[in-house]
Amino acid sequence: MQQSKEEFLANVNAVSKGTLMETLEIEMVDFGDDFLVARMPVSPKVHQPDGVLHGGATAALAESVGSFASHIFTDIDKYFVRGLEITANHLKSIKEGYVYAKATFLHKGRTTQLLDIRVTDEAGNLISICRLSTISLPKNK
Template sequence: MQLSKEAVLAEANLVFKGTLMETLNIEMIDYGNDFLIARMPVNSRVYQPDGVLHGGATAALAESVGSFASHIFLDTEKFFVRGIEITANHLKSVTEGFVYAKATFLHKGRTTQLLDIKVTDDHGNLVSVCRLSTISLPKNK
C-alpha cells in the first residue's frame, strides 16, 4: 500500500523527534517523483555571532533533506542510507524568515547517490548550492 503525500511527510517529521533536525526545527514540507523540499526557520538558534544564518546550519538542512530523499526513494526495507560527503557554497546572507532546501537526484544508483540541493530564502533568492553523496548499505549482512 502506498502512503499519501501527507502521511509520508508526517512520518518524516515524526522520525526527527529528539534529533538535530528537531533542534533546528527542520520540517519536510513537499515531495514529488524526483524531489524533496524541507524548510528551516532563520532565527537566533541558527545564527552566527553577527546575526546571520550559520553555514553549518545550512549544511545540516541540506544533508537532512538530501539524506531523507535517498531514504524515501530507495528500498529502506533492505538498505539504510548514510551521507558520505557534502559540499556547500554559500552565496547570500539571511537574517529572518525561512530557508528552503530542495533536493533532486543527479545520480540514483543502487549503492551511491548524488543529490543537488538548492537552498533559497522566502523570496526565492538562491542562498546556497550544495551537493550530497549518499551510500545505501544492506541492513542484514
C-alpha cells in the first residue's frame, strides 16, 4: 500500500526528533517527483545579534532539505548519503515569519548528487541561493 503525501511527510519529519532539525524547528512540508520543500520559523532563536536571520541557520535549513531529498531519491537500504559541500549566497534579510527551502536536483547521479536550493520568504521573495553536493556510498553489510 502506498503512503499518502501527509503520511510520508509525517514519517520523514519523525526521524528529526532530537536533532538539529528539531532544535531549529525545520520541517518538511511538500515534495514531488523531483523536489522537496522544508520550512523554518524565523525568530530570535535563529537570529544573528542584529535581529535578522543568521546565515548559518539558513545553511542548516538548506543542507537539511537537500540531504533529505538525496535520501528520499536513493535506495537507503543499500546506500547512505553524506553532504560533501554547501555554498550559500544570502541576498536578502528577514526578521520574522517563515523561510521555505525548495531543493531540486541539478544532477542526480548514482554516486554524486548536486542540488539547487532556493530559500524564500512567505511572499516568495528570494532570501538565499544554496548549492549542496552529496555522495551516496554503499552500506557495508
